[in-house]
Amino acid sequence: MASTITFIGAGNMAGAIIGGMIESGFAPNDVIATSPSDDVLAPLRERLGIRTETDNAAAVAESDVVVLAVKPQIMREVCEQMRDAVQARRPLIVSVAAGLPAETLEAWLGGELPLVRCMPNTPALVGAGAAGLYANARVDEDQRRLATELMEAVGLVEWVEDEALLDAVTAVSGSAPAYFFLMFEAMEEAGVKLGLPADTARRLAMQTALGAAKMALSSDKPPAELKRNVMSPGGTTERAIAHLEDAELRRIMGEAMTACADRAAEMADELGQR
Numbered sequence: 001m002a003s004t005i006t007f008i009g010a011g012n013m014a015g016a017i018i019g020g021m022i023e024s025g026f027a028p029n030d031v032i033a034t035s036p037s038d039d040v041l042a043p044l045r046e047r048l049g050i051r052t053e054t055d056n057a058a059a060v061a062e063s064d065v066v067v068l069a070v071k072p073q074i075m076r077e078v079c080e081q082m083r084d085a086v087q088a089r090r091p092l093i094v095s096v097a098a099g100l101p102a103e104t105l106e107a108w109l110g111g112e113l114p115l116v117r118c119m120p121n122t123p124a125l126v127g128a129g130a131a132g133l134y135a136n137a138r139v140d141e142d143q144r145r146l147a148t149e150l151m152e153a154v155g156l157v158e159w160v161e162d163e164a165l166l167d168a169v170t171a172v173s174g175s176a177p178a179y180f181f182l183m184f185e186a187m188e189e190a191g192v193k194l195g196l197p198a199d200t201a202r203r204l205a206m207q208t209a210l211g212a213a214k215m216a217l218s219s220d221k222p223p224a225e226l227k228r229n230v231m232s233p234g235g236t237t238e239r240a241i242a243h244l245e246d247a248e249l250r251r252i253m254g255e256a257m258t259a260c261a262d263r264a265a266e267m268a269d270e271l272g273q274r
């Protein structure tokens with residue numbers, strides 16, 4: 001793809017997407033990352049060979065796609081500062097910010113812009129990301145393809161036609177790597193209590209998660225059946241699963257994910273006011 005793609009903000013999420021893009025074959029010279037601090041940019045420039053810029057407006061002036069990847073709390077100020085450059089260039093805007101509505105972002109950037117809202121996750125760094133995308137009415141088919149191509153370079157893409165569903169995507173995939181990392185912590189701690197060295201328990205737990213995910217993705221059987229296949233009657237797994245069900249893991253996951261989606265909607269209320 002010959003388009004120039006600029007990331008406004010070069011933190012965790014932008015770094016993960018850019019790393020995955022370069023790994024998947026995007027030309028480093030077509031990618032620009034911005035940050036107020038060259039200390040943040042220098043390692044990206046040196047490690048990935050991409051271009052960097054401390055002036056957001058200057059980067060926007062030569063971009064076909066502008067990915068907004070700063071924290072939601074500073075998004076308004078960042079958008080307003082580069083509004084003139086965006087209006088002069090009219091690139092496709094892709095926002096990865098949790099919560100902030102397309103209409104609000106578009107208004108902060110001066111209005112009438114093609115804008116895709118994307119909820120990615122950090123496994124993009126290893127090409128195993130999962131992203132939900134929503135396009136406003138100004139996004140044409142070519143721009144939709146461009147956004148798909150960009151995010152498919154780093155993982156799975158699912159489009160939603162109702163913007164509000166991005167809050168659900170945040171709960172199911174955007175925030176969800178952290179749920180699994182918590183699970184790894186808990187499994188390692190439990191493995192150590194059962195006598196294993198910590199690093200052995202950690203490696204076994206992670207490899208098992210990878211295997212379970214790969215197996216579930218490649219199987220036409222639903223997870224409930226794959227689970228039953230591990231549970232020998234009267235055996236060990238049955239005992240563990242009974243414990244998790246008695247402890248109401250499903251209810252806990254439901255409540256945690258509802259809290260996540262509610263927070264995304266709350267952020268829109270807190271930050272999305274014009």
Ligand SMILES: NC(=O)C1=CN([C@@H]2O[C@H](COP(=O)(O)OP(=O)(O)OC[C@H]3O[C@@H](n4cnc5c(N)ncnc54)[C@H](OP(=O)(O)O)[C@@H]3O)[C@@H](O)[C@H]2O)C=CC1
Nearest residue numbers: 008009010011012013034035069070071072096097098120
């Ligand atoms: N982390 C995640 O798993 C996910 C994050 N997101 C979204 O991604 C966005 C970024 O989050 P995340 O990467 O975690 O945050 P980070 O804090 O890691 O990254 C944000 C970056 O923006 C930089 N920055 C601050 N001000 C400016 C500016 N004026 N111009 C350009 N860059 C600036 C910051 O620099 P400095 O540190 O020097 O201030 C920082 O490096 C958020 O909107 C979040 O909702 C979405 C999905 C998943």
Ligand SMILES: O=C(O)[C@@H]1CCC=N1
Nearest residue numbers: 097098170174175176
């Ligand atoms: O925690 C957050 O707000 C961001 C959005 C999704 C993942 N991290």
